[in-house]
Amino acid sequence: MVILRMEGIRKAFGGVPALDGVHFELHPNEIHGLLGGNGAGKTTLMNILFGLYRMDSGDVFLHSKKISISAPRDAIAQRINMVHQHFLQVDSFTVLENILMGAPLKESLTMRFGEEEKKIAAIQKRFGLEIDLGATLGDLPMGTRQKVEILKALYRGVEILILDEPTTNLTPQEVDALFLSLREMVKEGLSIVFITHKLREVLSVCDRITVLRNGRNVTTLRKGEAPEEEFVRGMVGEEMNLEKSILFSGIRESRAAPLPGGEALLKLEGAGLRTADGLQRLKELSFEVRPGEIFGVAGVAGNGQTELAELVLGLQPPTAGRVLVSGRDVRERTTAQLLGEDVAYIPEDRLHDGFLPKANIAQNLILGAQRSRPYSNGWLIDWKTVFASAQEMIAQYHIKTAGPGEVGGNLSGGNIQRVMIARAFSREAPLLVAHNPTRGLDIPSMDFVYSKFLERKAAGRASLLISEDLDELLLLCDRIGVIYKGEILGILPREKFEKYAIGQLMSGVRREA
Amino acid sequence: MTAMTAKTTSRSLLGTAIPYLLAILASFAAAGIFIALMGFDVLRAYSTILFTSFRTANGFIQTLLKFVPLLLQALAFTIPLTAGKFNIGGEGQLLAGAIGSTAVGIAFSHLPPALLLPLVILAGVAAGALWGLIPGWLLYRFGINEILTTVLLNFVAFSLVNYVATGPWRDQGAGHPMTVAIGEGGFLPMLINNPPLNAGIIVAIIVAALVYFYTTRTVAGYELVATGANPRAAKTFGIKTRLMFISSLVIAGAVGGLSGALEVAGVQHRLIEGMQSNFLVLGLIIGLIAKGNNLAVPFIAFFISVLEVGASAMQRTLLIPVEMVFIVEALILVFVLLSDVVRRR
Numbered sequence: 142m143v144i145l146r147m148e149g150i151r152k153a154f155g156g157v158p159a160l161d162g163v164h165f166e167l168h169p170n171e172i173h174g175l176l177g178g179n180g181a182g183k184t185t186l187m188n189i190l191f192g193l194y195r196m197d198s199g200d201v202f203l204h205s206k207k208i209s210i211s212a213p214r215d216a217i218a219q220r221i222n223m224v225h226q227h228f229l230q231v232d233s234f235t236v237l238e239n240i241l242m243g244a245p246l247k248e249s250l251t252m253r254f255g256e257e258e259k260k261i262a263a264i265q266k267r268f269g270l271e272i273d274l275g276a277t278l279g280d281l282p283m284g285t286r287q288k289v290e291i292l293k294a295l296y297r298g299v300e301i302l303i304l305d306e307p308t309t310n311l312t313p314q315e316v317d318a319l320f321l322s323l324r325e326m327v328k329e330g331l332s333i334v335f336i337t338h339k340l341r342e343v344l345s346v347c348d349r350i351t352v353l354r355n356g357r358n359v360t361t362l363r364k365g366e367a368p369e370e371e372f373v374r375g376m377v378g379e380e381m382n383l384e385k386s387i388l389f390s391g392i393r394e395s396r397a398a399p400l401p402g403g404e405a406l407l408k409l410e411g412a413g414l415r416t417a418d419g420l421q422r423l424k425e426l427s428f429e430v431r432p433g434e435i436f437g438v439a440g441v442a443g444n445g446q447t448e449l450a451e452l453v454l455g456l457q458p459p460t461a462g463r464v465l466v467s468g469r470d471v472r473e474r475t476t477a478q479l480l481g482e483d484v485a486y487i488p489e490d491r492l493h494d495g496f497l498p499k500a501n502i503a504q505n506l507i508l509g510a511q512r513s514r515p516y517s518n519g520w521l522i523d524w525k526t527v528f529a530s531a532q533e534m535i536a537q538y539h540i541k542t543a544g545p546g547e548v549g550g551n552l553s554g555g556n557i558q559r560v561m562i563a564r565a566f567s568r569e570a571p572l573l574v575a576h577n578p579t580r581g582l583d584i585p586s587m588d589f590v591y592s593k594f595l596e597r598k599a600a601g602r603a604s605l606l607i608s609e610d611l612d613e614l615l616l617l618c619d620r621i622g623v624i625y626k627g628e629i630l631g632i633l634p635r636e637k638f639e640k641y642a643i644g645q646l647m648s649g650v651r652r653e654a
Numbered sequence: 655m656t657a658m659t660a661k662t663t664s665r666s667l668l669g670t671a672i673p674y675l676l677a678i679l680a681s682f683a684a685a686g687i688f689i690a691l692m693g694f695d696v697l698r699a700y701s702t703i704l705f706t707s708f709r710t711a712n713g714f715i716q717t718l719l720k721f722v723p724l725l726l727q728a729l730a731f732t733i734p735l736t737a738g739k740f741n742i743g744g745e746g747q748l749l750a751g752a753i754g755s756t757a758v759g760i761a762f763s764h765l766p767p768a769l770l771l772p773l774v775i776l777a778g779v780a781a782g783a784l785w786g787l788i789p790g791w792l793l794y795r796f797g798i799n800e801i802l803t804t805v806l807l808n809f810v811a812f813s814l815v816n817y818v819a820t821g822p823w824r825d826q827g828a829g830h831p832m833t834v835a836i837g838e839g840g841f842l843p844m845l846i847n848n849p850p851l852n853a854g855i856i857v858a859i860i861v862a863a864l865v866y867f868y869t870t871r872t873v874a875g876y877e878l879v880a881t882g883a884n885p886r887a888a889k890t891f892g893i894k895t896r897l898m899f900i901s902s903l904v905i906a907g908a909v910g911g912l913s914g915a916l917e918v919a920g921v922q923h924r925l926i927e928g929m930q931s932n933f934l935v936l937g938l939i940i941g942l943i944a945k946g947n948n949l950a951v952p953f954i955a956f957f958i959s960v961l962e963v964g965a966s967a968m969q970r971t972l973l974i975p976v977e978m979v980f981i982v983e984a985l986i987l988v989f990v991l992l993s994d995v996v997r998r999r
Binding site for chain 1: 871874876877879883887889891892893
């Protein structure tokens with residue numbers, strides 16, 4: 142029994158194949174994991190099914206009947222719906238308004254939605270998605286906002302629900318709740334496609350798993366039909382040496398190594414940040430990052446992580462307390478001086494905050510270091526040296542480009558991230574501030590970045606790793622501080638790392654000491 | 655630079671040249687249709703436009719004289735463009751420079767050339783820089799759009815020229831508003847006397863070389879480019895972008911002011927109402943055809959000067975309206991921009 146079949150799907154972007162003859166089958170009442178690293182083509186395949194992209198060739202059969210989908214509305218009409226990684230929601234609307242938005246409504250002029258409300262309440266009851274329909278969306282936590290998105294799909298009538306990396310930004314508790322709801326939905330007759338790059342998630346919730354790599358099918362297996370290693374090997378390919386991998390070594394030996402000594406390279410003393418209009422962005426932050434330490438900051442996106450990074454880089458002066466970098470108050474130095482001397486930075490939003498699309502790769506690689514040796518003497522830039530070291534970085538960090546002279550705008554997202562990584566790590570700065578450094582990278586590249594972090598650690602340099610990927614933090618960090626609404630609710634040493642404890646702090650529940 | 659990068663540069667140079675040549679051919683072909691419809695001899699018109707500059711010594715020197723203000727006006731546009739800002743105030747800056755030069759040249763007319771000439775030039779540059787500083791400061795302090803302020807300051811400059819040219823320094827014998835001549839010590843030396851060519855061309859070429867060096871080799875130039883490429887990222891990585899905006903407008907103003915100073919010291923020797931001609935618009939066209947590339951600007955400026963000189967000759971000998979060439983220039987710009995769109999497809 143097959144409810145949906147996709148056959149020989151091909152899609153190329155600008156001549157580069159993203160999907161190369163992929164086939165995919167979905168059974169009724171199953172949760173089907175679509176597993177693969179970044180760039181494997183998982184999201185592209187489902188975007189084609191949802192009508193966001195048009196395939197170059199291939200066929201889609203729904204209930205053994207060939208269908209053609211050229212826009213999301215066609216997909217919705219066929220009872221196929223998709224919840225994206227980044228939701229398109231209106232913060233100032235209520236939950237109800239967000240759910241009804243875009244739906245064909247009889248009472249669209251009078252805004253009397255009593256009947257619809259009853260319908261939605263019934264769906265909520267059936268699937269255990271309890272949300273207050275009158276709440277303003279902007280006030281809700283991420284997990285709830287995702288429920289709204291799922292509820293919206295259910296309300297529109299759905300048979301096949303696609304979830305793209307649904308656990309990003311959820312606490313472990315919210316992930317568990319989501320999985321329970323998904324089980325409930327499958328029981329009620331839905332079929333679910335679950336896109337993820339996290340093996341552990343598919344193994345815990347999915348019935349069958351399809352692994353994609355480089356736009357091709359690797360394998361489709363029932364859960365438990367093969368050992369974990371087979372899925373891992375399928376995701377990363379034959380070349381990668383799994384023995385040496387940091388990512389798949391499981392949680393790194395839980396060395397309860399004593400915290401390295403030495404004077405802190407980063408020290409926050411009751412640092413706070415209040416905006417001009419009185420909003421408290423950061424509150425009473427106090428922690429230090431010592432030489433050879435990787436200090437992690439966990440938290441759901443938008444709880445002050447970006448502001449914390451900007452504080453350390455001197456982009457925003459603290460309105461309370463002090464921030465010390467290498468023992469000196471950040472206010473003593475400009476951002477340019479900090480970047481030239483002590484700090485390297487990987488910004489979260491690479492496209493807006495980190496990249497010069499109209500400049501070439503070499504120019505991009507020296508951004509922030511343009512006043513420092515060996516690239517310049519302070520007045521003139523030594524392009525010969527810049528190009529030579531850019532060549533080296535391109536080779537060492539596997540940036541796929543025609544050369545240092547290529548315009549940055551030609552690069553793919555993953556390669557832009559590699560430029561960010563190369564720029565930051567090659568500086569060998571005493572302190573690295575990295576915000577979601579592995580976003581958009583494939584698995585071997587992620588592993589490479591992790592090895593770079595450990596190299597820094599071995600060399601006695603300090604790293605502040607701000608990440609929304611809790612697994613990444615658990616893997617690399619010596620200590621993790623959890624940030625919630627601009628406040629560090631707790632700092633856990635490595636021996637006390639526990640997913641659910643951190644999850645609780647992430648959702649704002651303070652631990653009883 | 656390594657051999658490899660040199661090779662890629664030469665290949666990309668050819669790659670960029672071809673769409674330009676096609677654009678020029680296409681615009682001439684399009685304009686040819688109009689010339690033919692108007693009943694003129696197309697081939698003669700073309701040969702006049704393209705070769706007047708090279709047939710006689712006078713034609714060539716006319717071209718060089720046109721080249722100086724066009725080159726500087728184009729640079730006054732492209733320098734802030736590097737940082738992502740639009741200076742549409744080149745003619746205001748030219749006039750401010752001309753006023754500054756004239757004022758110093760008349761007030762200190764008795765000084766010897768060794769003193770007066772540098773003073774005249776510097777006064778023009780300083781006045782132009784001031785004319786760039788005003789929009790720069792308004793942008794820095796209040797975030798007022800520089801396009802608006804630079805354009806409006808052009809009108810202020812027009813009125814100032816009227817005021818000065820009809821004031822106490824007015825040349826009573828002239829029918830058109832203009833001042834008396836500046837002291838002879840303020841005249842630029844001549845490179846050739848007959849036909850007359852002043853030393854302004856050397857200054858202009860040096861300035862173009864300096865601008866190119868500044869934007870491609872210096873740290874400040876890099877920061878200017880980075881600011882233009884993505885101001886937010888540049889700011890995140892410690893570049894003082896607002897300072898980049900203001901300094902680019904001040905430098906542009908100084909270059910625009912220099913074009914006015916050279917017109918006064920080299921060509922007119924006085925302030926004349928309307929001396930800004932259509933240099934601003936041509937400068938914009940040159941800068942846009944060059945797509946902001948400071949290395950390409952001098953070559954395109956020279957080409958446009960050839961067209962301009964050819965156009966006046968065409969009007970004199972064939973009675974074809976000079977505006978025809980303006981259409982050709984505009985068409986070249988349209989086709990160059992169009993070739994970008996086509997290539998992206």
